[in-house]
Amino acid sequence: MKKNILALLFTLLSISIFAQEAKTTDERMEWFKDAKLGVFIHWGYYGVNGISESWSMYHQKITWQDYMQQGEKFTAEKYDPEAWAKLFKSIGADYVVMTSKHHDGLALWDSKYSKLDAKDHAAAGRDLYTPFVNAVRGEDMKVGVYYSLCDWSHPDYSPITFPRDEKALRKLYPQGKTEKYLTAWQRFQKFNMNQMGELFDNYTPDLVWFDGDWEHKADEWPSRVIKDSLLSWNPNVIVNSRLNQYGDYNTPEQDPPIMTPDRPWELCMTMNTSWGYFPTDTEYKSSKYIVETFVETIAKGGNLLLNIGPKPNGEIAEEQKQRLEDLGRWITKHDEAVHGTVAGMEYGHYFGPTTLSEDRTIIYLYNFQNPSEFTSLKGVKNKVKKIRVVGSDKELDYKVIDSAPWNEIPGIIQIFTPKDIADEYATVIAVELEGELELYRGIGHAVEMND
Structure with a gap:
């Protein structure tokens, strides 16, 4: 009888432990x-x-x-x-x-x-x-x-x-x-x-x-x-x-x-x-x-x-x-570019670290140096809603160059970055997109038809 009770207790304990480990x-x-x-x-x-x-x-x-x-x-x-x-x-x-x-x-x-x-x-x-x-x-x-x-x-x-x-x-x-x-x-x-x-x-x-x-x-x-x-x-x-x-x-x-x-x-x-x-x-x-x-x-x-x-x-x-x-x-x-973000884009789209908002509609670009005349962002298929400096209300001007949308080549987003936006340690730029981020990952090819 004692053996049966002990066996039952052991079984119940095992079930309890298993249930707790279910996560x-x-x-x-x-x-x-x-x-x-x-x-x-x-x-x-x-x-x-x-x-x-x-x-x-x-x-x-x-x-x-x-x-x-x-x-x-x-x-x-x-x-x-x-x-x-x-x-x-x-x-x-x-x-x-x-x-x-x-x-x-x-x-x-x-x-x-x-x-x-x-x-x-x-x-x-x-x-x-x-x-x-x-x-x-x-x-x-x-x-x-x-x-x-x-x-x-x-x-x-x-x-x-x-x-x-x-x-x-x-x-x-x-x-x-x-x-x-x-x-x-x-x-x-x-x-x-x-x-x-x-x-x-x-x-x-x-x-x-x-x-x-x-x-x-x-x-x-x-x-x-x-x-x-x-x-x-x-x-x-x-x-x-x-x-x-x-x-x-x-x-x-x-x-x-x-x-x-x-x-x-x-x-x-x-x-x-x-x-x-x-x-x-x-x-x-x-x-x-x-x-x-x-x-x-x-x-x-x-x-x-x-x-x-x-x-x-x-x-x-x-x-x-x-x-x-x-x-x-x-x-x-820069908290918005830290908490609530996920790992950024693969290297090549931007020559520096990046993160993405959890819904993947904002790209955060980090610059460790003093900003130069412009910052380049490559291979982004989405239309840009707005580009701004994180930690301030400053919006940045930009233009898209060398695009060939009929060949699915989105071109390069040139972001104009005046020196007065520089942070002491790392400047962060938020690129707000229309929709979830889509990237061009092709190897490039000839543009056979111009618009």
């Missing part, structure tokens, strides 16, 4: 495709000494013990998550992803499965993640949780490339008596699933941003079980590509892809060369470069996940805040 990938990804901008946050011990996050340990540039001692100065005394969230919202961000745990094992939330967290093992002495989630949700943005699959401080994790204090590790990761009946890897898998479950119980994230998957094969993590579990906990959740073979979208890093990816994607990028707070890293990208990269990304249908690394006390460095605000001013001015 298609496209349905789950719908909000992400129009998000355009996210803010990435790397925050942890590493900002205290201004060293590489986790990797300084991995490459033995600092001992595990010295790395962990940074927690004594990880104070978060000026941490103001509400101010963070208001800033991110003001620049046009639609989602925010913050490290809940990097490869070093430090959890920013109060985890019952580890003492290596911001409450028990840092001067902060409290849960830092819950107020972040509440603040982001309070500004109506999506919450993304960064979670490292590998944990280089867990006593049962392998491979490890550096010496550690094994006795200290066991105190940081307490285990029950029954754990001894499991293998080391089974104990780690159980721990990993427990922490992920804890994050979902606490926060129900909209997005999980995995990292570290390269250290093990998909069936070793195991990726399929993890993905199925996440969907059973939240059927709307989406996952980046760093869950071996089971991600929902691509996550290229630093360098924008040359070719347009064949599925949804985001570019994660630092402002300087470091992910965490690194005060000696002064190689900041200019605001103009960040705007240009953002434009190139959305023109290929992607999102930009722009990174900041707050200080150990919770402040955002002025250099980072300034760049966020500069990008935000540009987005606010």
Whole structure:
């Protein structure tokens, strides 16, 4: 009888999970495709000494013990998550992803499965993640949780490339008596699933941003079980590509892809060369470069996940805040050419990035240089209703040259672009069309009959 009851419960649970997973990938990804901008946050011990996050340990540039001692100065005394969230919202961000745990094992939330967290093992002495989630949700943005699959401080994790204090590790990761009946890897898998479950119980994230998957094969993590579990906990959740073979979208890093990816994607990028707070890293990208990269990304249908690394006390460095605000001013001015748009035309119709309105009746042309005498737009079959500068009321004059409509050759739209329309970072021109965009994609041929 007991076996039958257990079997029935298992069946009902399976049906419940299956029903929750019924949403298609496209349905789950719908909000992400129009998000355009996210803010990435790397925050942890590493900002205290201004060293590489986790990797300084991995490459033995600092001992595990010295790395962990940074927690004594990880104070978060000026941490103001509400101010963070208001800033991110003001620049046009639609989602925010913050490290809940990097490869070093430090959890920013109060985890019952580890003492290596911001409450028990840092001067902060409290849960830092819950107020972040509440603040982001309070500004109506999506919450993304960064979670490292590998944990280089867990006593049962392998491979490890550096010496550690094994006795200290066991105190940081307490285990029950029954754990001894499991293998080391089974104990780690159980721990990993427990922490992920804890994050979902606490926060129900909209997005999980995995990292570290390269250290093990998909069936070793195991990726399929993890993905199925996440969907059973939240059927709307989406996952980046760093869950071996089971991600929902691509996550290229630093360098924008040359070719347009064949599925949804985001570019994660630092402002300087470091992910965490690194005060000696002064190689900041200019605001103009960040705007240009953002434009190139959305023109290929992607999102930009722009990174900041707050200080150990919770402040955002002025250099980072300034760049966020500069990008935000540009987005606010040109929002119609950002949100509610889709990837633009193939290269050749216009020598620069483009996007289209969702109904494909407006072409947005982006110019990174000071406008010259005219701008050329080629191969557009539609009649033009109006051409204007986005962010102002200025209409632009234009004419069509070299057309041969009887041979289906639409000609070239010459748009006259005076210098006074120039934007500091990128000028945007809206070409309003009669009807949905139709393009001439021919190779050209002789005009055998003139009108």
